[in-house]
Amino acid sequence: MLKREITDLGYEITQVEDGRVTFEGDAEAICRANVGLRTAERVLMQVGRFKAETFDELFENTKALEWENLIPKNGKFWVTKANSVNSKLFSSSDIQSIVKKAIVERLKLKYKTDWFEETGSEYPIRINIVKDEVLVALDTTGNSLHKRGYRPVAGAAPISESLAAALIMLTPWNKDRILVDPFCGSGTFPIEAAMMAASIAPGMNRTFTAMKWDNIIPPAEWDAVIEEAKDMVNLDIDVDIQGYDIDDEVLKVARMNAARFGVDKLIHFQKRDVRELSHPKKYGFIITNPPYGERLEEKSALPPIYEAFGRQFAKLDTWSAYMITSYEDAEKIFWQKS
Structure with missing residues (x-):
């Protein structure tokens, strides 16, 4: 999904690895990727x-x-994270310490100083080592991209926004089709779908670490990309996106979250038990993250929920259903004959 998104932005992909897609781009590409990538x-x-x-x-x-081309004399820099997989170097703390020391030694020579105040903009560094190959990178994002800004309050065990977006994109759903989430919780699936339908860039209303890197990215680049994203928004659309839950309080949170991103008019949230799941129209989509029971006593309550879900879905004979759950008996119970 991420590979497809990057290609759609118009950039050339040079490598695809587990958990990472590498592409080539300029300063504008950093802005557009942060603002526009959903997954x-x-x-x-x-x-x-x-x-x-x-x-x-x-x-x-x-x-x-x-490093002198990236970090100014007053820049604040540190290794925020170091990962190592199947490599001879495996101590994260030692890797972080040595990389920091190496950068300091380089900059001491280039800036001809023995002391760095580090009072300027932040330049967090990430190290990833796989089979002894080291990737050294600057983190342009800061807070993870799944933090869109619409969900300061979330229900219990919420699915991440980027994962929800990826799951929606894995289905054939589009804004002309009905979408129902019968276990909507804080509203992540309906909100992500509404954002896609209205062409709302996920990073449009938030800040990024690299916004303060004016030695690398001119502020005008960020302004232009965000303005472009705002111009693409179209809330004047006719969509049928619905979110159901049995908890009034969590539905209030979902409505507030949708309102924060301006998509509340595109989503119908309703208190409804999964046993009442129905829709008069055909060819709709159910995309959901049902309860999966983290504790043993919770798991005993799951079979009736999945039975009801499967029974009601069977009545929607032209519909498609997609669910993500860690409940291992989900498929068996969902499809059992009632």
């Missing part, structure tokens, strides 16, 4: 890739990168 968690700017099996190799290769 990504963050946008990283690659500084370098190299092989390192020892801490000496990690230090020297990191030091060889041209």
